[in-house]
Amino acid sequence: xxxxxxxxxxxxxxxxxxxxxxxxxxxxxxxxxxxxxxxxxxxxxxxxxxxxxxxxxxxxxxxxxxxxxxxxxxxxxxxxxxxxxxxxxxxxxxxxxxxxxxxxxxxxxxxxxxxxxx
Amino acid sequence: xxxxxxxxxxxxxxxxxxxxxxxxxxxxxxxxxxxxxxxxxxxxxxxxxxxxxxxxxxxxxxxxxxxxxxxxxxxxxxxxxxxxxxxxxxxxxxxxxxxxxxxxxxxxxxxxxx
Numbered sequence: 001x002x003x004x005x006x007x008x009x010x011x012x013x014x015x016x017x018x019x020x021x022x023x024x025x026x027x028x029x030x031x032x033x034x035x036x037x038x039x040x041x042x043x044x045x046x047x048x049x050x051x052x053x054x055x056x057x058x059x060x061x062x063x064x065x066x067x068x069x070x071x072x073x074x075x076x077x078x079x080x081x082x083x084x085x086x087x088x089x090x091x092x093x094x095x096x097x098x099x100x101x102x103x104x105x106x107x108x109x110x111x112x113x114x115x116x117x118x
Numbered sequence: 119x120x121x122x123x124x125x126x127x128x129x130x131x132x133x134x135x136x137x138x139x140x141x142x143x144x145x146x147x148x149x150x151x152x153x154x155x156x157x158x159x160x161x162x163x164x165x166x167x168x169x170x171x172x173x174x175x176x177x178x179x180x181x182x183x184x185x186x187x188x189x190x191x192x193x194x195x196x197x198x199x200x201x202x203x204x205x206x207x208x209x210x211x212x213x214x215x216x217x218x219x220x221x222x223x224x225x226x227x228x229x230x231x232x
Contacts, residue, residue: 044225
């Protein structure tokens with residue numbers, strides 16, 4: 001079974017509108033972390049936001065927020081006020097903390113291509 | 119800080135050739151890893167290391183070797199390249215422990231095996 005599922009291969013949004021990118025995950029660990037990365041056409045991986053499994057509040061970083069629903073095992077990325085520069089591939093990833101130690105191994109979803117229209 | 123550096127940026131190999139992808143970081147991170155990215159798929163972990171002298175396999179280790187003789191360097195070796203190894207390779211590093219251990223990625227190496 002896939003550990004990280006991103007069901008939206010592509011998403012379109014109008015500039016200045018908000019968009020939600022979906023991510024569901026599967027783990028039996030109690031301690032884990034969830035990450036979102038952005039990959040523009042230039043290819044580099046850019047870290048956006050992190051949510052720990054024990055964090056009680058949803059993570060926010062500027063225009064990015066993470067809608068974390070632990071019981072549903074979902075960690076959706078919300079981008080507010082979309083900009084043309086937000087057009088990119090977005091990856092959700094999970095780190096499972098075996099034995100309470102962060103080994104740093106990430107499992108990635110397949111990604112969602114976001115296109116922002118002017 | 120240069121962060122995570124990878125060389126080369128691009129490489130074309132013939133089937134059966136060997137080569138080493140270089141990765142270095144100057145952040146004194148204990149943890150380093152190699153991922154490959156194929157079209158339509160996310161990144162998949164090849165090998166990782168939690169410190170000098172310690173390496174382990176990830177999800178897709180076959181056909182690749184690694185070693186970690188220093189904290190800074192983590193080269194990835196292809197002993198006998200195959201077309202199935204055509205991919206983009208990313209090296210990453212992070213601190214080993216901590217709840218918030220963001221992985222820093224290198225710029226990637228695009229490898230084509232003919």
